[in-house]
Amino acid sequence: MSSGQPIKIAISGGGLAGATLANALLKYPHLDMNIFESAPEFSERSAAVGIAANAQAALAEIGGVVADVIERAGGVTMTSSRLCMASGPIAMSVVFDIAAEQRGKVVHRAALLAEFGRIEGTAMIVRDLFG
Numbered sequence: 001m002s003s004g005q006p007i008k009i010a011i012s013g014g015g016l017a018g019a020t021l022a023n024a025l026l027k028y029p030h031l032d033m034n035i036f037e038s039a040p041e042f043s044e045r046s047a048a049v050g051i052a053a054n055a056q057a058a059l060a061e062i063g064g065v066v067a068d069v070i071e072r073a074g075g076v077t078m079t080s081s082r083l084c085m086a087s088g089p090i091a092m093s094v095v096f097d098i099a100a101e102q103r104g105k106v107v108h109r110a111a112l113l114a115e116f117g118r119i120e121g122t123a124m125i126v127r128d129l130f131g
């Protein structure tokens with residue numbers, strides 16, 4: 001930038017997208033970024049989060065300290081998964097199977113977001129950006 005002033009960026013929401021974006025932008029020193037998150041703490045949303053092979057590849061592409069963030073958050077490799085209907089007339093029918101060779105990882109969502117937040121420069125401001 002010609003003025004030498006950093007470009008200010010506000011990221012709305014410190015969920016999976018916001019936390020990943022913030023970490024991807026860290027390598028650009030001319031960006032002055034803040035993450036605004038309305039929730040005072042992260043929850044599990046009823047289940048751990050599965051990180052598919054393509055999402056793992058995207059994190060590896062970002063690189064640096066993000067590359068092994070799933071492992072640091074306690075993620076484990078899924079050997080195989082089956083998704084079934086939980087209720088209704090076709091309860092327990094199989095929606096799909098994910099084969100073991102696809103090497104997905106499963107991790108506690110709140111632990112993963114906390115681990116993202118531990119990376120220097122990505123601390124969140126607890127505030128509803130539009131409230």
Ligand SMILES: Cc1cc2nc3c(=O)[nH]c(=O)nc-3n(C[C@H](O)[C@H](O)[C@H](O)COP(=O)(O)OP(=O)(O)OC[C@H]3O[C@@H](n4cnc5c(N)ncnc54)[C@H](O)[C@@H]3O)c2cc1C
Pocket residue numbers: 012013014015016017018036037038039045046047048049050051052127128129130131
């Ligand atoms: C039960 C469930 C299970 C899922 N399991 C998987 C899975 O296994 N694998 C997978 O890949 N995906 C899964 N998903 C989908 C995945 O959670 C979403 O695709 C992903 O969370 C989207 O990321 P996001 O950052 O856009 O949104 P979110 O993760 O929802 O984050 C948005 C954040 O923005 C904050 N926010 C909202 N409004 C404001 C505001 N005005 N100001 C400040 N902050 C604000 C919210 O508090 C929240 O923290 C699942 C979803 C659900 C509901």
